[in-house]
């Protein structure tokens with residue numbers, strides 16, 4: 001066992017949860033910023049705190065400089081602390097001097113921990129902290145009481161990291177492939193927690209979606225469908241060239257999840273593209289990542305061109321004619337010309353082909369087309385954007401394309417389980433049974 005684990009375990013009391021229970025997060029979408037947000041329960045006395053849900057984040061942070069009042073937080077002294085040295089390989093094993101900031105959780109000679117804003121690509125060093133963190137439990141079908149996540153380490157960050165995030169949030173919850181992400185810390189805290197989590201973002205404006213943590217299933221959605229039983233699997237790829245320390249649009253972040261798309265078919269017609277670019281090259285360029293901070297899927301220019309051309313050709317073969325586009329989209333069809341089916345507007349299907357030609361993620365109209373209604377237009381627009389020639393990844397699968405799809409991240413097995421559109425199965429991500437107010 002590493003010194004880090006020993007250090008953390010040294011103040012882990014026994015866990016209160018039954019072995020099979022996991023935790024859930026309720027996930028909402030802020031339609032102003034198109035960001036996904038979630039609720040966590042922090043501090044003593046317990047406070048409901050809204051944070052951005054960041055699938056590619058490596059460490060959770062909370063704005064501590066505005067109003068951090070809690071009787072249970074612990075800082076980590078630098079001197080002689082292996083914990084400090086073990087902090088993420090971001091070069092931030094520093095000692096902070098917080099004499100300028102009386103009243104915040106801080107002390108001299110305390111470990112710092114980098115906090116990064118996933119939308120604005122900026123960040124600052126905060127203070128490493130643990131405090132009470134509770135989340136609602138679940139048996140896979142209903143919401144149970146809140147229960148403790150012991151000794152969860154996060155960064156207590158200056159307020160200057162917040163700009164760009166939804167006004168409702170005061171931090172960011174990290175769910176990336178990193179040793180400090182929420183699910184890794186939960187799974188490390190007890191061998192009874194399976195190292196799996198699943199995300200189901202809601203496409204409904206009124207009902208939230210859900211994430212399951214430390215749970216490999218069941219994931220039961222009304223009218224009683226267990227989605228853990230019908231997933232298709234593909235390897236999760238890491239891109240270690242992601243981004244040391246401060247990342248940027250051009251660099252990316254190393255905790256992000258990549259999958260191995262090998263080709264794209266639209267209505268079973270291959271999209272002409274430069275296949276080598278779909279793989280990740282020796283300096284981390286290329287590949288397909290999944291990101292909840294991209295509103296829509298973004299394609300590197302060379303792929304975007306062939307992709308949109310094929311889509312338009314296949315649409316015209318279905319008698320769909322383009323109309324005036326509405327920004328930020330470039331290809332739109334009059335709403336009255338498009339038939340609507342249980343899986344959304346009837347348009348060509350888009351298949352992201354994975355490790356073999358029989359394994360693909362099929363995208364239907366409900367995830368490929370965005371309805372835009374303005375004073376002058378009522379259109380369905382292709383919700384894939386041009387990432388330009390400088391986009392580092394070949395494909396970034398954005399939030400809109402994963403709504404009403406369940407994605408299960410097997411972190412031990414390095415495997416992504418995906419459902420494709422739940423509308424096909426007669427359910428949605430809004431169909432998990434939350435109770436209104438979780439009880440402590």
Ligand SMILES: *[C@@H]1O[C@H](CO)[C@@H](O)[C@H](O)[C@H]1NC(C)=O
Pocket residue numbers: 004005008179180184185188
């Ligand atoms: C959690 O466990 C993994 C795998 O056992 C290990 O690599 C990692 O360092 C641990 N993380 C922490 C924070 O101890």
Ligand SMILES: *[C@@H]1O[C@H](CO)[C@@H](O)[C@H](O)[C@H]1NC(C)=O
Pocket residue numbers: 032033034293294295
């Ligand atoms: C996402 O949408 C919001 C609201 O329209 C916009 O402000 C933001 O720039 C978009 N983000 C990206 C990465 O395109």
Ligand SMILES: *[C@@H]1O[C@H](CO)[C@@H](O)[C@H](O)[C@H]1NC(C)=O
Pocket residue numbers: 079109
């Ligand atoms: C911590 O280490 C620094 C540098 O070695 C030293 O100056 C300081 O006095 C130490 N502080 C404590 C509290 O031991």
Ligand SMILES: *[C@@H]1O[C@H](CO)[C@@H](O)[C@H](O)[C@H]1NC(C)=O
Pocket residue numbers: 097098099107108
């Ligand atoms: C931290 O160090 C500064 C300068 O070294 C000192 O003025 C301040 O009192 C110290 N703060 C605490 C909380 O010990």
Ligand SMILES: *[C@@H]1O[C@H](CO)[C@@H](O)[C@H](O)[C@H]1NC(C)=O
Pocket residue numbers: 139140141142218220
């Ligand atoms: C979960 O708990 C609820 C309420 O106690 C129960 O009705 C349901 O059958 C349980 N589901 C599973 C999958 O154990």
Ligand SMILES: *[C@@H]1O[C@H](CO)[C@@H](O)[C@H](O)[C@H]1NC(C)=O
Pocket residue numbers: 272306309310313
């Ligand atoms: C789209 O259709 C045009 C006209 O039929 C054809 O020239 C072009 O090669 C097609 N492009 C793709 C990518 O299918």
